Amino acid sequence: MDPITIIGLTIALATTFLASFMSGMNPIVIFFSSPSSIILVVGGAIGATAASGTMDQFIAFPKGLIKAFMGGPGEDPAITIKLMVDFADVARKEGLLALEERFDEINDPFFRNGLELAVDGTDPDELREMLELDVFKMQGRHKSGAAFYATCAGYGPAFGMVGTVIGLVDMLGKLDDPSTLGPSMAVAFLTTLWGAFIANYFFTPISSRLRKLSELEVASRELMIEGILAIQAGSNPRNVAGKLVSFLPPSRREEILGEKSA
Amino acid sequence: MDPITIIGLTIALATTFLASFMSGMNPIVIFFSSPSSIILVVGGAIGATAASGTMDQFIAFPKGLIKAFMGGPGEDPAITIKLMVDFADVARKEGLLALEERFDEINDPFFRNGLELAVDGTDPDELREMLELDVFKMQGRHKSGAAFYATCAGYGPAFGMVGTVIGLVDMLGKLDDPSTLGPSMAVAFLTTLWGAFIANYFFTPISSRLRKLSELEVASRELMIEGILAIQAGSNPRNVAGKLVSFLPPSRREEILGEKSA
Amino acid sequence: MDPITIIGLTIALATTFLASFMSGMNPIVIFFSSPSSIILVVGGAIGATAASGTMDQFIAFPKGLIKAFMGGPGEDPAITIKLMVDFADVARKEGLLALEERFDEINDPFFRNGLELAVDGTDPDELREMLELDVFKMQGRHKSGAAFYATCAGYGPAFGMVGTVIGLVDMLGKLDDPSTLGPSMAVAFLTTLWGAFIANYFFTPISSRLRKLSELEVASRELMIEGILAIQAGSNPRNVAGKLVSFLPPSRREEILGEKSA
């Protein structure tokens, strides 16, 4: 689990509250002074987003939130690379079948499943095609999931604007008492505020976070595909290491290459 | 049929109405207080959208709406996969021609047509090319259809703005009686409201929904293409299952693979 | 000719005028009350668009307008397909050269030229490459033409805003007589109105329409390329029909396939 999403959103909220208090306002009072603004913005954004997709996507709504908050970048690629170099060594010395005993060391089901297929003698081209199709389809599911929250983030300010215009129209239509002008406008603008709030403090970061996690998961599986195929091909462990380090930033390559040359 | 579009739009409208009532406004009165705003925005958006396309697209306008509301994600891919694995089994044991008796079990015309061509002995490469061209062309038709509603959604706020500016120019030109200022501005802003309304409560969700349904239909047909070609090639049913499960999220793969390994 | 562009723009204009009259305004008076606004917006948008391209593009400006208004989606693809299936039949039975007598039945110069090259015995791969290059270059010319009107549409609101700001700056600088405030602002906003007007009632629909017509023309030529090459290859007319129907929506395929199987 990578707590940065919780930390980041807490920083954003806390500094907003702190700034409000410093200016002599009570942010709780301001934000919650008009429940109807919250209902209009949240109801509109959720409703329009739901209408934009399918029932399945709507039901999966909370799952994405949990993943964004509780998920993380997954296993360090350096660990995966080390395991693969090690497996390549075993495969070279003792044959592919000797890897069967070590399947339990693999946590990732994609890696394990791919290696099993490789050891079972699946044709390399077919194996690559199958694994790449799997990653491609996963990428599609992730993209569609992240887009759902981005859609919701986009509807936030739109419904905020709708609510504010409704409020202004109502207010301007009955301008008999100028003293109510200010408070009426304040209420109207609260809808704009809530629209910007759900977009910037919640749905936009969630959507970006899910896209980033997907990017990392795709990279991790591409690394596994390259490794599995190299192991199956019986490549020299040093060459396997040399190729897979491309998936690491240069500053961390020594961890892999240093060990090998030692 | 997937009722989420009706449900979602109902939620968006209902919460807007509820919020208005809670703030002491009558949303019906507000929304319908200026028929001219509705005429300008709806007429402008429909007219400009019609001008942006062809007569055929304009005539097909209601068809897309019906599809967005009444359509759905289609048959569960797991069912299609199971049928295909079953067919692969038959084809392997009794030959391709034995599948002819089972054509009536296939509901999807694309699947049925493709399988007929496969059983008729069409060359695999040619068959793939034909089926992929069909999907590609369908995708183009869907894209063009969804874009039509997106265009309409874009014109909504644009004509809302035009109407509001016309109202403001008229109002500012005859500022003799300040007491009419408020109501005049209210009427002017109603056009903005209607522009935002048709975009956010209707055309944008419709367009996104059509794009999503298209995405699902394309994925479903890509699955069928892979399956048909695997059946024609006489692949092992287990391999067919192993490949096609990529089209399902991991959590549902057991349904297919579990059965097979049993 | 497809009258939808004229019809659509007429609807947009007519409803705007109707709505204005219903609100007690005279739209002609409002729109034409400040000739300087029209000069600034139209002059600015045309000038900046001209500066963004080449002299050739500027000279071709009216040609695109004529095409958008007077052009149309071209011949029904079903007619082209029927002719091609017929030609495939002739080519199979009487040889490619027998088609020479029927060249005059072909209206489209691209189709005729392509078929002539096919009958002359041009190498199929070279023929496909030549025809595809031709379509690709046509697509480029169309895209560049449509982009010109889109650029113009984009400059509309930009110069509208420039004119309004000039008006506001002038007005605010000599605020001695508050009674002139309203009318001055009205004039300033007229520039915004004209900017939005030329964009939404004219240039944006024109640009979208040209893109749509181009899309249809490209699809029509891709259909011709597939057909010409299938005829040259001496394909079975039934297979030619089976492949080319992908260019039609499913609801219209019976027209072609029904006839053939009859």
Next chain:
Amino acid sequence: MDPITIIGLTIALATTFLASFMSGMNPIVIFFSSPSSIILVVGGAIGATAASGTMDQFIAFPKGLIKAFMGGPGEDPAITIKLMVDFADVARKEGLLALEERFDEINDPFFRNGLELAVDGTDPDELREMLELDVFKMQGRHKSGAAFYATCAGYGPAFGMVGTVIGLVDMLGKLDDPSTLGPSMAVAFLTTLWGAFIANYFFTPISSRLRKLSELEVASRELMIEGILAIQAGSNPRNVAGKLVSFLPPSRREEILGEKSA
């Protein structure tokens, strides 16, 4: 040289000035009434753009301007095609080496260099690869150059807004004398005006113009590559003409094909 950029920008400026005079304003007085607005907008836009790139790009800044104003669409492709068809004729009849005497007729260094390499017997695949890499790299340089002015155009309104907000904050902070309100706001809005001015009357058209010129230069070189390779391959001049006319709009093809068939 193609004077359309100078003509277009002159039209845009002249109509703005005319419109201002017609409305009883002196545009020179308005535009130059606040030198600080000009300094803030121009300084901010140039500074931020410089910071966005490299020193080399900054130094090349004036070069792009000169190209946008003084450059043009280059030689008419019809002339290039005629020369190439002529060269193909010579190469066929007298051999490739006979072209050496005619190198001086070629103005374009890319064409000349490519033809020299072709005559020197460079391998066709390698030659194509070299020439395409050259075009690809040129395209990259052009794109990066045009993007620089687009960046500058984007910063214009951004710094205009910054200056206006600074002005408003200052003005609102010392609201003791309401009579200064108007003039202060006028000055604040001048920054918005200058931001929109440098973007719409200058940097955006320049950037679009450079992109268009690049597009034409790329197309011209692609034409040369096809021609050079066809000449080297000893193609029939009629086929060379038939293929290269794709680079011309249909209305101009007769110029090439008519001559040939004569």
Next chain:
Amino acid sequence: MDPITIIGLTIALATTFLASFMSGMNPIVIFFSSPSSIILVVGGAIGATAASGTMDQFIAFPKGLIKAFMGGPGEDPAITIKLMVDFADVARKEGLLALEERFDEINDPFFRNGLELAVDGTDPDELREMLELDVFKMQGRHKSGAAFYATCAGYGPAFGMVGTVIGLVDMLGKLDDPSTLGPSMAVAFLTTLWGAFIANYFFTPISSRLRKLSELEVASRELMIEGILAIQAGSNPRNVAGKLVSFLPPSRREEILGEKSA
């Protein structure tokens, strides 16, 4: 190091300050008059950006800033090309192994590593694939880094707007004393100002700069890949020079080609 980022941002800041002083304002007083605005905008933008990515990205935040300010376009490609042409000469005359003595002349680790692999006899196709994968992965890391600052730049104005709306809502809610209206609005707009400030004077230029530096580094490595493979293949130094000069603008090619032909 390329000081243009520091110079550019200094110009942008200095002209803003100069313009403020010229208008009789003290920019320091204005910008720092409301610490709460700074806290809200900076806290919100950093917090929401952090939540959008991973902990690793957040920790690497300062590294990108240092690179943007202190980094530069790297070694002049002409120098790299000259070295490569020289190496190609050596490899041709004395064999690939003779290059080992000259490895120390190479500063760039990517170049050196690639040449070592080439000299070690790595298969050319595999070598190209390895080096291209390395560049592709580097490009991905750079893109993700630059996107982080662009995200931050996008949140700047968003949180500026949130803060301004909070301020307006608070102010409008307690409109008893009109004399405080101006100063309250001034404070509310300061948040807008800070949002625009961090975006336009800092994060947007930083993000563009990082993208530009990445583009140059990718081009530099693509040049190295072409050179290394040409050297390994024992190409003629003149051909190596002829191909690699595509990476230079035409005006600088004489430096390479002139020398060679001399």
